[in-house]
Amino acid sequence: MNMRFEPSRALAGELRAPPDKSISHRAALLGAMASEPVRIENYLHAADTASTLQAVRALGALVETRKDEIVIRGTGLRDVREPGRPIDVGNAGTLMRMLPGWLAAQDGRSFTLDGDPSIRRRPVDRIVAPLSQMGAQLHASGGRFPPLTVHGARLRAISYELPVASAQVKSCILLAALAADGATTVGEPERSRDHTERMLLRAGVNVHRNGRHVTVVNVDELILDRLRVPGDPSSAAFIIAACVLVPGSRLLIGDVGVNWTRCGFLRILRRMRGIVLGDLEEETGELSPHEPVSDLDVAHGTLEATVVEPEEVPPAIDELPLVALLGCFAEGETVVRGAQELRLKESDRIAGVVEGLRGLGADIEATEDGFAVRGTGALRGGVLDARGDHRMAMMGAVAGLASREGVEVLGIEAAAVSYPRFVEDLARLAA
Numbered sequence: 001m002n003m004r005f006e007p008s009r010a011l012a013g014e015l016r017a018p019p020d021k022s023i024s025h026r027a028a029l030l031g032a033m034a035s036e037p038v039r040i041e042n043y044l045h046a047a048d049t050a051s052t053l054q055a056v057r058a059l060g061a062l063v064e065t066r067k068d069e070i071v072i073r074g075t076g077l078r079d080v081r082e083p084g085r086p087i088d089v090g091n092a093g094t095l096m097r098m099l100p101g102w103l104a105a106q107d108g109r110s111f112t113l114d115g116d117p118s119i120r121r122r123p124v125d126r127i128v129a130p131l132s133q134m135g136a137q138l139h140a141s142g143g144r145f146p147p148l149t150v151h152g153a154r155l156r157a158i159s160y161e162l163p164v165a166s167a168q169v170k171s172c173i174l175l176a177a178l179a180a181d182g183a184t185t186v187g188e189p190e191r192s193r194d195h196t197e198r199m200l201l202r203a204g205v206n207v208h209r210n211g212r213h214v215t216v217v218n219v220d221e222l223i224l225d226r227l228r229v230p231g232d233p234s235s236a237a238f239i240i241a242a243c244v245l246v247p248g249s250r251l252l253i254g255d256v257g258v259n260w261t262r263c264g265f266l267r268i269l270r271r272m273r274g275i276v277l278g279d280l281e282e283e284t285g286e287l288s289p290h291e292p293v294s295d296l297d298v299a300h301g302t303l304e305a306t307v308v309e310p311e312e313v314p315p316a317i318d319e320l321p322l323v324a325l326l327g328c329f330a331e332g333e334t335v336v337r338g339a340q341e342l343r344l345k346e347s348d349r350i351a352g353v354v355e356g357l358r359g360l361g362a363d364i365e366a367t368e369d370g371f372a373v374r375g376t377g378a379l380r381g382g383v384l385d386a387r388g389d390h391r392m393a394m395m396g397a398v399a400g401l402a403s404r405e406g407v408e409v410l411g412i413e414a415a416a417v418s419y420p421r422f423v424e425d426l427a428r429l430a431a
């Protein structure tokens with residue numbers, strides 16, 4: 001479905017951030033791994049997280065959706081049922097990468113995971129390597145891509161250094177580690193989001209962090225009874241960017257998750273002189289079982305260009321397309337480095353951002369590991385193809401609101417993967 005986004009009047013009012021996608025996936029998976037029923041409040045009801053509920057049902061968990069919560073009665077850590085057919089992860093990369101960690105520990109049982117055409121071009125060799133070291137057998141198409149078959153085994157604890165920072169891969173290993181035969185340690189080159197570690201701590205697991213390394217000790221069971229999913233800073237980022245770019249705007253955005261491993265975009269935006277008031281979590285060095293939230297007060301203002309360095313990439317990974325968009329309006333040259341992982345997301349987000357924004361009149365070029373954009377203070381508008389990617393669709397819509405001539409987004413329905421009410425929320429705030 002195509003939709004035009006016209007230059008907008010000022011955005012005003014209040015919004016509650018939609019529930020966090022990353023944390024919803026984890027809540028459903030850990031809920032299904034627990035032995036006692038788990039209540040999850042504020043679960044995200046969107047395409048990706050519906051795939052996770054379908055997957056855990058196929059594995060033997062019961063899921064009841066009530067008005068204000070979902071309740072999952074899990075199978076326990078080691079008693080997953082073998083489904084008779086492949087598990088369909090749809091478009092959900094997080095599910096595709098995390099779930100095999102749990103399945104690898106199901107001794108003597110086999111599972112196949114598959115998904116949509118975009119999932120079939122996203123590499124899974126990065127989980128095949130550590131899970132094979134732990135003793136499971138896995139087969140990916142061409143050794144690298146879904147469909148992925150996992151033959152479960154009794155797992156060995158390992159120490160593993162991730163070649164690239166990835167919360168999905170780290171989480172996969174941590175889930176496998178729960179049922180291994182000792183303490184497993186995972187190291188990452190830069191710190192990625194730590195929602196899995198926090199939730200495991202909450203579930204009574206012995207998990208600790210030492211700098212870039214996380215260690216998990218195996219357990220018999222997870223003890224969780226209630227979880228609340230906070231608002232999603234990545235979804236909120238699209239509304240925040242619209243507010244910063246559309247003259248005269250001022251918004252209050254409530255319940256935004258401000259875990260420091262997710263606040264990279266807000267830190268970059270503040271450095272660009274964007275007006276975003278509200279407390280963000282600071283890195284403490286200690287692992288916390290909590291997911292902090294804040295209410296943010298955002299206003300339109302002029303922006304200055306910035307350089308985003310590689311270590312800043314993981315905490316802002318899903319919002320980097322917005323950094324490019326903000327860069328179009330900022331004074332000076334905005335550069336993002338060390339972001340080659342963007343090529344492996346729901347679409348090649350380096351190519352999509354550069355070609356998409358250039359088509360709207362931006363002065364932007366791709367580099368090997370990111371992009372460089374020279375700000376001109378404005379954007380003409382035109383047509384942007386979302387390429388089936390929710391974050392590209394939402395970026396196109398925000399670009400339209402801030403442009404001179406409007407933007408037609410090809411494939412706006414992709415936004416439903418993470419933020420089903422996105423278009424309605426924008427329309428309400430602009431009314």
Ligand code: S3P
Nearest residue numbers: 022094165166167168169317318
């Ligand atoms: C996610 C981690 C990130 C992110 C994705 C969600 C997660 O991917 O891009 O949207 O929930 O763990 P990587 O861990 O592969 O960087």
